[in-house]
Amino acid sequence: MARIARYYREYGVRLVRGFMQYVWDDGGRRYVDCNTNHGVAFLGHANPKIVEAVKRQVEEVWAVSLNFQTPARERFIEEFSKLLPAKFGTVFLQNTGTEAVEVAIKIAKKITRRPTIVAFTNSFHGRTMASLSITWNEKYRKAFEPLYPHVRFGKFNVAAEVEKLVGEDTCCVVVEPIQGEGGVNPATPDFLKALREETSRKGALLIIDEVQTGFGRTGAVWAFQKYGVEPDIFTAGKPVAGGLPIGLAVAREEYGDVFDPGEHGSTFAGNAVVMAAAAAASKLLREEDVPARAERAGAELAKALSETGSRLAVRVKGMGLMLGLELRVKADQFLQPLLQRGVLALTAGVNTLRFLPPYMITREDVEVVQAAVAEALRGAEAAQQ
Ligand SMILES: *Cc1c(COP(=O)(O)O)cnc(C)c1O
Numbered sequence: 504m505a506r507i508a509r510y511y512r513e514y515g516v517r518l519v520r521g522f523m524q525y526v527w528d529d530g531g532r533r534y535v536d537c538n539t540n541h542g543v544a545f546l547g548h549a550n551p552k553i554v555e556a557v558k559r560q561v562e563e564v565w566a567v568s569l570n571f572q573t574p575a576r577e578r579f580i581e582e583f584s585k586l587l588p589a590k591f592g593t594v595f596l597q598n599t600g601t602e603a604v605e606v607a608i609k610i611a612k613k614i615t616r617r618p619t620i621v622a623f624t625n626s627f628h629g630r631t632m633a634s635l636s637i638t639w640n641e642k643y644r645k646a647f648e649p650l651y652p653h654v655r656f657g658k659f660n661v662a663a664e665v666e667k668l669v670g671e672d673t674c675c676v677v678v679e680p681i682q683g684e685g686g687v688n689p690a691t692p693d694f695l696k697a698l699r700e701e702t703s704r705k706g707a708l709l710i711i712d713e714v715q716t717g718f719g720r721t722g723a724v725w726a727f728q729k730y731g732v733e734p735d736i737f738t739a740g741k742p743v744a745g746g747l748p749i750g751l752a753v754a755r756e757e758y759g760d761v762f763d764p765g766e767h768g769s770t771f772a773g774n775a776v777v778m779a780a781a782a783a784a785s786k787l788l789r790e791e792d793v794p795a796r797a798e799r800a801g802a803e804l805a806k807a808l809s810e811t812g813s814r815l816a817v818r819v820k821g822m823g824l825m826l827g828l829e830l831r832v833k834a835d836q837f838l839q840p841l842l843q844r845g846v847l848a849l850t851a852g853v854n855t856l857r858f859l860p861p862y863m864i865t866r867e868d869v870e871v872v873q874a875a876v877a878e879a880l881r882g883a884e885a886a887q888q
Contacts, residue, residue: 514838516528522548523548526548533845534847535864537848537849537858537859538847538859539847542825544746545719545741545824546746546861547861548861550787552783555783556779557747557779559779560575560776563775564775565774567775568773573775575776575778575782578782579785580594582785582786582789583782585789586724586788586789588725588733590756593755595751596751596769597750599629600629600715600738600750601634602750603714603750604637604710604752605634607710607736607738610708610752610761612674613761613762615707617671619674620674622638622657623639623657623659624656625685625688626677626678626679627639627640632651633651635647636651639656655673660690665697669698669704669705671705673702674708675709675710676698680713680727680729681822686854686855687825687827689820689821692731692732695730698732699732708734711726711727712738713725713727714741715741715859716822716825717739717741718742719797720823720825721825722797722823725739737752738752745781746780747776796863797823800864800869801821801822805826807872808826808828808873810873815883816828817830824862830855832854835850841879846875
């Protein structure tokens with residue numbers, strides 16, 4: 504028997520079931536899921552409303568290329584449109600976050616005909632070649648160089664340097680409103696505003712990568728809405744199809760015809776089952792007021808994480824239900840102790856524990872997370888002495 508290639512850390516846990524904010528292992532043990540497959544299961548595992556839509560679609564039709572119309576896609580665009588600020592009239596369908604970033608870059612290149620992409624320290628935009636080129640961490644990039652050569656990295660959140668950074672050669676600036684993989688670092692309002700002003704002045708496009716922040720997690724449907732800064736293009740992905748693979752770039756109406764027929768494409772993009780799931784997810788987001796619930800639950804979780812009483816804890820970072828607990832020590836040593844205490848989490852950067860729970864996480868769940876984190880940190884303090 505072949506084996507699955509190994510490039511992920513193994514936690515020795517076999518998950519067999521998920522429902523809403525919980526997953527269960529093969530021994531019947533329940534976990535509060537703050538990992539959610541890197542934020543994918545933000546609307547809960549097997550959310551009944553999404554399950555219902557997928558079941559119906561599976562019986563109808565699965566594979567319909569973008570050359571044809573199909574009701575699942577029509578329902579998706581109708582529901583998804585209700586989540587878009589007025590000027591965003593075109594959606595480019597892809598299958599993953601990294602592809603969403605790739606198509607956004609392609610749009611910017613074709614419109615501006617300029618070479619250079621500006622990105623930032625501690626950025627993460629994906630693992631395919633162009634997205635990887637604008638991802639900061641050397642660990643992800645080094646072995647695969649040379650990558651796309653025309654990339655300039657600026658310092659994240661240094662508004663004073665933005666004017667120098669964006670030039671006549673710049674096709675686009677790509678930025679996360681809150682850096683996810685890089686450490687749960689929110690952009691400052693000044694910084695995003697400077698990027699907006701400078702890109703407009705120089706004729707470059709501003710691309711905001713909402714693959715992790717987008718779709719309600721931060722307390723707004725899109726994080727840029729919290730900043731009052733509108734990009735030219737934004738990307739989305741992870742939770743948009745309730746757990747099925749999706750990525751999309753959303754652009755202003757006038758960019759809708761930027762590609763000639765056949766100039767861009769993707770076999771699986773707009774898959775009918777994925778579209779049915781994304782339509783149901785979009786409807787649910789609105790009807791259940793998910794962003795407001797994420798904001799409220801996030802405030803509870805942030806407070807709980809700031810009260811672990813551990814001297815290893817530095818501060819809580821993030822917005823809504825995208826939260827990081829910055830530590831004085833490396834964070835990855837705590838994932839296993841958290842697992843043993845019934846909590847799945849993530850790391851971000853080197854020193855940050857990251858929590859991306861589903862929006863329906865309850866006060867009791869928050870207490871479980873707080874107790875697990877406090878105990879895990881106490882364990883490390885004891886070992887240090
Ligand atoms: C996860 C992520 C991506 C890449 O998404 P994939 O679906 O893994 O390709 C891109 N940008 C950001 C901000 C992300 O968090």
